[in-house]
Amino acid sequence: MITARVIESYGTHGVVAYDGASYACHWRRGTGRPVCGDLIELHGSPGSEAAVVERILERRSVFKRANRNREPQIIAANVEQAVIVIAPEPPPSAYAVDRYLLAAGVLGLAPLLVCNKADLANSGVIVDPARYRAFALACHETIARPASPGYGTGIEALGRVLRGKVSILVGQSGVGKSSLLNALLPGRAVLTTELSAATGKGRHTTTSARWYALPGQGAVIDSPGVWEYGLWRMPAADIQRGFPEFATVPHCRFRDCRHLDEPGCAVAAAAAAGEIHPERHAAYRQIMRTCELK
Ligand code: GDP
Ligand code: ZN
Numbered sequence: 001m002i003t004a005r006v007i008e009s010y011g012t013h014g015v016v017a018y019d020g021a022s023y024a025c026h027w028r029r030g031t032g033r034p035v036c037g038d039l040i041e042l043h044g045s046p047g048s049e050a051a052v053v054e055r056i057l058e059r060r061s062v063f064k065r066a067n068r069n070r071e072p073q074i075i076a077a078n079v080e081q082a083v084i085v086i087a088p089e090p091p092p093s094a095y096a097v098d099r100y101l102l103a104a105g106v107l108g109l110a111p112l113l114v115c116n117k118a119d120l121a122n123s124g125v126i127v128d129p130a131r132y133r134a135f136a137l138a139c140h141e142t143i144a145r146p147a148s149p150g151y152g153t154g155i156e157a158l159g160r161v162l163r164g165k166v167s168i169l170v171g172q173s174g175v176g177k178s179s180l181l182n183a184l185l186p187g188r189a190v191l192t193t194e195l196s197a198a199t200g201k202g203r204h205t206t207t208s209a210r211w212y213a214l215p216g217q218g219a220v221i222d223s224p225g226v227w228e229y230g231l232w233r234m235p236a237a238d239i240q241r242g243f244p245e246f247a248t249v250p251h252c253r254f255r256d257c258r259h260l261d262e263p264g265c266a267v268a269a270a271a272a273a274g275e276i277h278p279e280r281h282a283a284y285r286q287i288m289r290t291c292e293l294k
Pocket of ligand 2: 262267
């Protein structure tokens with residue numbers, strides 16, 4: 001019996017890494033569907049037709065997003081950090097960072113913000129640091145396109161916070177996640193070719209998350225770009241975990257205030273007074289409206 005890491009999963013099959021090499025592998029009905037980052041026990045030599053997945057080891061954490069029906073889907077397992085990548089181009093959709101921060105909070109992942117494309121003229125205006133003060137977010141400005149002046153800016157510093165940890169890169173398509181990976185892991189292209197040979201699939205048809213081991217320990221998971229990161233339905237208490245600054249205001253009139261339109265709501269008052277960022281309260285209302293599980 002060996003323990004292998006799932007690098008990529010396509011539903012019925014995927015790619016696993018064991019002892020520095022990667023192998024195609026079929027999943028087995030009955031053991032559950034492994035996702036990127038899972039550790040699985042394999043019986044038989046990896047890569048052989050006879051290799052059988054015995055079980056998926058218990059997941060220490062997961063990264064999820066919602067499908068169209070707002071049901072949670074697990075994208076990756078055993079993740080420690082969520083690296084939220086934004087850029088001036090394409091500009092983040094409304095409340096995208098609020099949604100990622102909420103997901104990271106509920107899933108127990110440490111959030112990190114990367115503002116890529118710092119070479120573009122309007123790069124300073126994408127986030128208002130005051131809005132996310134409650135998170136004490138480390139914010140990394142990076143330039144990941146080799147042709148850009150200042151290429152490599154912020155990459156070493158980002159590499160240092162990724163070292164030894166398992167991080168998932170999230171953010172909409174086009175913000176530069178692949179470029180960041182290339183800058184962080186110059187040897188990545190080799191791995192890409194190997195994996196394509198193993199699965200018969202090209203990089204461009206890939207819609208699943210993929211695991212890239214870092215030298216030494218740790219890894220970076222590239223997640224499929226989505227225009228809109230959707231949250232799954234969850235109880236109000238979970239949604240409120242994404243807004244830690246709401247807990248710092250004095251009490252609302254009603255003990256079970258949901259901070260929507262209740263009279264005497266201290267959160268709404270603080271937002272009106274600018275003590276809570278008004279857009280954070282707006283983000284909260286929008287998420288409650290669309291995602292609250294009652
Ligand atoms: P992904 O979809 O998030 O993986 O984004 P890509 O890495 O494919 O990048 C999308 C586009 O943005 C490409 O044309 C990149 O060359 C460009 N890009 C990536 N990083 C930077 C950067 O730091 N500055 C600028 N100006 N362009 C960048
Ligand atoms: Zn309230």
